[in-house]
Amino acid sequence: MTTRHYNPIDRALVNLDQAVRTLFGKPQTTERPNPAADIADTKLSEKERKHVARLMRINHTGEVCAQALYQGQALTARRPEVQHSMERSAREENDHLDWCETRIDELGDRKSLLNPLWYAGSFAIGALAGLAGDKWSLGFVVETERQVESHLDGHLAEIPMTDSRSRAILEEMKSDEVRHAAVAKAAGGASLPGPVKLAMRLASKVMTRSAYWV
Numbered sequence: 001m002t003t004r005h006y007n008p009i010d011r012a013l014v015n016l017d018q019a020v021r022t023l024f025g026k027p028q029t030t031e032r033p034n035p036a037a038d039i040a041d042t043k044l045s046e047k048e049r050k051h052v053a054r055l056m057r058i059n060h061t062g063e064v065c066a067q068a069l070y071q072g073q074a075l076t077a078r079r080p081e082v083q084h085s086m087e088r089s090a091r092e093e094n095d096h097l098d099w100c101e102t103r104i105d106e107l108g109d110r111k112s113l114l115n116p117l118w119y120a121g122s123f124a125i126g127a128l129a130g131l132a133g134d135k136w137s138l139g140f141v142v143e144t145e146r147q148v149e150s151h152l153d154g155h156l157a158e159i160p161m162t163d164s165r166s167r168a169i170l171e172e173m174k175s176d177e178v179r180h181a182a183v184a185k186a187a188g189g190a191s192l193p194g195p196v197k198l199a200m201r202l203a204s205k206v207m208t209r210s211a212y213w214v
């Protein structure tokens, strides 16, 4: 097998292409079906529909951030095997992005208008984490995925039991995030210092609050 070498301009174009696909187009997904595909839709009250749609909008924005983090990190990861081990996880984040978008459409709502901003910020953070070294950037992935897991638990507790379609998507995402954390840890992810974990929690709070409304 031959390895293709990209120069900096090629890599910038690849990243730009990924950003545009993530934000405005159809990102490259895996072969997996949407977990809600075979589940009948149930009637939600207007209040429930609005609330769930906004929660799914938050999750969609979270997946925009996840995609940007993985892209930023891949740009600066040092060992090729680290890049490769993260590739499948990044592709699965696109599944999540796609499933959340489909559910938002079904619920008659829209994606967050701030997604380009969150993409840019997360990409920069991912790239910086990559520059800090593979063990830190992998540790960053581990911590991100763990925080997403507990965030999804919160949403699962809030979404009505009757909304089986949204729930099936979030359950599948949660089990993926648990696996993504394990993959990054096995690849050598280090445990991050407490203040960094706290800063990450604060940043995600700003993201979730703003995406609910904007």
Ligand SMILES: [Fe+2]
Pocket: 063, 066, 092, 093, 096, 173, 177
């Ligand atoms: Fe995800």
Ligand SMILES: [Fe+2]
Pocket: 066, 089, 093, 145, 176, 177, 180
């Ligand atoms: Fe993930």
